[in-house]
Amino acid sequence: MRMFDPLKLISYHFFQNALIGGSIAALVCALIGLFIILRKESMIGDGVAHISFGGIALGLFLGINPLLTALIISIIGVLLINYIRRKGLAQSDSAIAVMLSIGFSIGLILISLAGGFNVDLFSYLFGSILTIGQFDLILISSLGIVTLILIIVFYKELLSITFDEEASRLMGIPVNVLETGLNILVAVTIVLSIKVVGMILVVALLVLPGLTALQFNKGFKKTSIISVIIGVLSVIVGIFTSALFNIATSGIIIFTLTAFFLSAAIYKHLE
Amino acid sequence: MDEKEVLIDIEDLNVSRNGEKIIKSANLKIFRGDFVGVVGPNGGGKTTLIKTILGLLPKDEGKITLFGEPIESFNEWKRIAYVSQESNSFDKDFPLTVRELVSLGRINRGNIGKKLKPEDWKRVDEMLKFMGLNDFADKRIGHLSGGQKQRIFVAKAMVRDPEILFLDEPVSGVDPQTQERFYMKLSDLNLKTRVTILDVSHDLSAVFCRMGRVVCVNREVNVADISDENKFSEVLKKAYGQHFRFVFHEHMCEGLFEDV
Numbered sequence: 001m002r003m004f005d006p007l008k009l010i011s012y013h014f015f016q017n018a019l020i021g022g023s024i025a026a027l028v029c030a031l032i033g034l035f036i037i038l039r040k041e042s043m044i045g046d047g048v049a050h051i052s053f054g055g056i057a058l059g060l061f062l063g064i065n066p067l068l069t070a071l072i073i074s075i076i077g078v079l080l081i082n083y084i085r086r087k088g089l090a091q092s093d094s095a096i097a098v099m100l101s102i103g104f105s106i107g108l109i110l111i112s113l114a115g116g117f118n119v120d121l122f123s124y125l126f127g128s129i130l131t132i133g134q135f136d137l138i139l140i141s142s143l144g145i146v147t148l149i150l151i152i153v154f155y156k157e158l159l160s161i162t163f164d165e166e167a168s169r170l171m172g173i174p175v176n177v178l179e180t181g182l183n184i185l186v187a188v189t190i191v192l193s194i195k196v197v198g199m200i201l202v203v204a205l206l207v208l209p210g211l212t213a214l215q216f217n218k219g220f221k222k223t224s225i226i227s228v229i230i231g232v233l234s235v236i237v238g239i240f241t242s243a244l245f246n247i248a249t250s251g252i253i254i255f256t257l258t259a260f261f262l263s264a265a266i267y268k269h270l271e
Numbered sequence: 272m273d274e275k276e277v278l279i280d281i282e283d284l285n286v287s288r289n290g291e292k293i294i295k296s297a298n299l300k301i302f303r304g305d306f307v308g309v310v311g312p313n314g315g316g317k318t319t320l321i322k323t324i325l326g327l328l329p330k331d332e333g334k335i336t337l338f339g340e341p342i343e344s345f346n347e348w349k350r351i352a353y354v355s356q357e358s359n360s361f362d363k364d365f366p367l368t369v370r371e372l373v374s375l376g377r378i379n380r381g382n383i384g385k386k387l388k389p390e391d392w393k394r395v396d397e398m399l400k401f402m403g404l405n406d407f408a409d410k411r412i413g414h415l416s417g418g419q420k421q422r423i424f425v426a427k428a429m430v431r432d433p434e435i436l437f438l439d440e441p442v443s444g445v446d447p448q449t450q451e452r453f454y455m456k457l458s459d460l461n462l463k464t465r466v467t468i469l470d471v472s473h474d475l476s477a478v479f480c481r482m483g484r485v486v487c488v489n490r491e492v493n494v495a496d497i498s499d500e501n502k503f504s505e506v507l508k509k510a511y512g513q514h515f516r517f518v519f520h521e522h523m524c525e526g527l528f529e530d531v
Binding site: 038153154156157159160163164166167168169170171172173174213214217218219220221222223 | 325327346348349351353355357358361362364365366367368370371372374375376378379380383384387409411414431
């Protein structure tokens with residue numbers, strides 16, 4: 001087993017990049033995820049993650065950075081899900097199921113045309129934060145910071161439409177605009193987290209911190225803070241453990257998140 | 272008639288849902304400072320009437336005017352607050368404290384994307400105190416008793432400093448004493464802030480004891496002043512049927528005003 005000195009690890013450039021990129025993604029996931037859970041739309045996270053696979057495949061096929069194509073395809077996908085729901089063409093879960101399958105199947109076709117599965121594709125499926133490149137780091141950081149600012153700016157309105165849509169409408173809050181905006185932010189958040197835990201596990205990074213935080217019966221502000229701490233801490237623990245013991249980072253991150261969730265659930269049960 | 276300011280003016284209003292006529296040629300005027308009970312049998316159209324006035328449901332024909340402005344072009348929603356029938360059926364695990372919930376009431380078109388100001392929070396705390404909720408300010412809303420829950424939604428509505436407050440059955444499912452205390456708070460609000468209140472209620476004695484006018488809704492919409500006993504029982508009969516008798520004893524209202 002390959003071993004690194006933990007202190008020496010931090011001095012490595014690749015490791016610093018991983019910590020920065022991973023923490024930003026975890027931070028944004030933890031905040032957006034809380035809204036998604038409370039809106040009972042966790043499945044949209046999984047749906048968008050699968051749609052993003054189509055985008056990644058398109059990028060690999062065209063020779064463009066796959067995160068950029070994934071971003072575009074995911075946003076289109078989430079807007080289509082929204083459209084199908086608003087027009088009453090299908091229920092929310094069916095709309096997600098349909099879009100998920102379309103995105104994934106297109107991805108499979110493109111992957112075959114591009115010459116089949118390779119290492120590059122695996123890094124998007126299962127994450128590879130320790131090998132994150134400079135461009136990806138800049139992309140993740142800038143998208144993450146923009147998303148974070150938007151959530152903070154529209155925090156009270158997003159909370160209001162999540163709690164009571166009809167009352168919010170009457171209060172003059174532009175509910176449709178904010179809902180669409182939130183969905184776009186979900187797509188962005190998922191894409192910027194793909195490098196951290198991979199598209200298959202991204203929904204866990206989105207949902208588990210919030211679910212854990214909800215066990216503590218606090219108000220919204222405190223729940224958000226707990227959610228962020230748990231998300232970021234799990235990613236940091238995951239990155240260190242994975243570098244020290246050479247185990248898949250995404251696996252350790254989600255395992256840590258699950259451990260937090262179970263402990264919190266037991267705590268709530270005992271209380 | 273004295274010159275009272277008309278806040279809501281409804282003329283020949285017809286509303287249908289799923290092809291069925293719910294409201295038939297209704298005419299109604301609500302004046303500033305009114306405390307109006309909206310009564311009528313279940314399915315008679317009370318909620319439909321309220322939601323149509325608020326523009327949440329479409330009308331077939333007729334005219335609705337709010338503050339002198341036709342509903343179609345009315346956009347001063349800041350002047351109106353509404354507590355819906357469904358507000359009490361929120362997710363009990365929703366992570367909101369009482370203070371956080373009430374503060375959401377301060378959102379309006381003018382402060383979207385901006386932080387609430389210290390004066391907003393001051394208003395929130397004043398309203399919590401007025402509604403007797405300051406001891407629970409940091410409690411989760413899902414952990415409150417039935418009576419406290421209704422009051423948080425009224426507080427959230429009232430913290431907007433509205434000129435008209437619409438309440439749709441805010442007291443369903445709580446014990447009579449709690450109801451009584453709730454109506455006492457409402458009269459208090461009506462007297463102190465001059466807010467116009469329209470309250471959909473099944474509690475006829477509360478309407479009789481506390482409010483000034485009654486609107487009876489059963490497809491038709493009829494209005495009476497509570498002080499006009501003959502008219503009052505006539506419109507109740509129209510809504511509930513000819514065999515309906517509202518037996519009223521003076522002592523029913525006794526003791527209700529003690530705590531105010």
